[in-house]
Amino acid sequence: MQLIDGKLISGQVKQEIAQEVKQIVAAGGKQPHLAVIIVGHDGGSETYVANKEKACGEVGFKSTRLAFEDTITETELLAEIEKLNNNPDIDGFIVQLPLPKHIDEQKIIEAIDYRKDVDGFHPINVGRTSIGLPSFVSATPAGIMELLKRYKVETVGKHCVVIGRSNIVGKPVATLMMQKGTDATVTVCHSRTKNLGEICLQADIIIAAIGVPNFVKAEMVKEGAVVIDVGTTRVPNASTKSGFKLTGDVDFESVAPKCSLITPVPGGVGPMTICSLLKNTLLAGRKEIYG
């Protein structure tokens, strides 16, 4: 069994991006510039945004935070998005989710110019990803694909079982795995799936993104399988300083010995997510996808 070291790979990807930024700037080009909108004071969101800003700094991007109180109206937020859409200095931007309940998240997502939608949540980017056209692929699926690539996981003709059908992980990663060139046979399971254990047992690659801590047990995993754990549930735990323990969807202790490769939680898929965002911002800055 070998661990898939997301922290290590994420570091390598960041170095590569930093290198490219240096070259761009040396050639007289513009530093990529990411803007992040954050509404309210959710602790999780503030941490995520701070991490994204930190990562921007590490690779030489400019970053701008636009923070609003949770009293901001939908109309006001839409106006802020419009400003970013029209600001040529901003290459890409994201709106940190979740938003307060009085704001329609889907409306906000669709208001973002798809050419600056580095989170890849806009229907145009979702659709282009599905069709197999160049697009901003959303961060977690893109990060998973990068891990599989860097660990040289064979995907052609392999059976990949995705557990979970969310719009931001399950569905897009299923699409990417079945795409020509990747060529996996893909099964998508979810909360309504019967005989889920039996189906998982056939998998060469399991991608668990169901959000249920320790859901995948040893008896559901074939000897030699590759297991990617997307789960990050905060499970209360008195022995940690924070009072919780970040727990994946895979019962790591029992499953790991059966795997050829497995991602830990934390330190697996998590660190790759920000990398994907940085990569998309680099592409946006270079106008590589939409010109």
Next chain:
Amino acid sequence: MQLIDGKLISGQVKQEIAQEVKQIVAAGGKQPHLAVIIVGHDGGSETYVANKEKACGEVGFKSTRLAFEDTITETELLAEIEKLNNNPDIDGFIVQLPLPKHIDEQKIIEAIDYRKDVDGFHPINVGRTSIGLPSFVSATPAGIMELLKRYKVETVGKHCVVIGRSNIVGKPVATLMMQKGTDATVTVCHSRTKNLGEICLQADIIIAAIGVPNFVKAEMVKEGAVVIDVGTTRVPNASTKSGFKLTGDVDFESVAPKCSLITPVPGGVGPMTICSLLKNTLLAGRKEIYG
């Protein structure tokens, strides 16, 4: 074994649409209006377009054909699309595919205003279908879903195996089958899939859209399965007047006795395709999806 009668269902759906059109017109509303662009003189395309126009007539739609020689340039075609986008009398329109090689099909598809894209091929509609938002769903997947619904096929927790990963059938129908409310467990197989027979044998529902005549054999089908055959290959056949026989992806003779329900070819999925186009045009006329 019961046949799924696409011709019958298609007739019922058309009657329902005709009824709605009558009500709209009686209330002083506008007749839905579909325009079809056809380039060149491909025999298949001309037949398809004629059938679509005939169907429009049957349900009380207005239809307009814009026929161009295959010498039309991409720029000229884009200008025609722009006219249709801006013409308030046209509710929806399609560009009959394939197009001559000097025209970039994807560029043409993306030039269509997604609010008039009744073929559902624009990335926004593909993306919205995937996310589960109201959208123009492309014709064949929508037709398959309608057949399953009208024959009261149970989908929740059932294992649906889709054979084929095309952008117009395999991928979108997989998405629709796994959507909340439909809730099937979905496996997508394709030309690179190993042990395809074994996987199909697990299916409660098989959707064959691989374009290989008689590909699905009896030994790949579980007793009692529901089989949907999307294939329509013209296989040379001296005994028919046309010199060919429309042949599905399923070896009907051997497979049918094992099925609880099966679509014939022709007369199964085929007739539903035009229905879906009519339905989308009705929705477009009513501004039901995009206002």
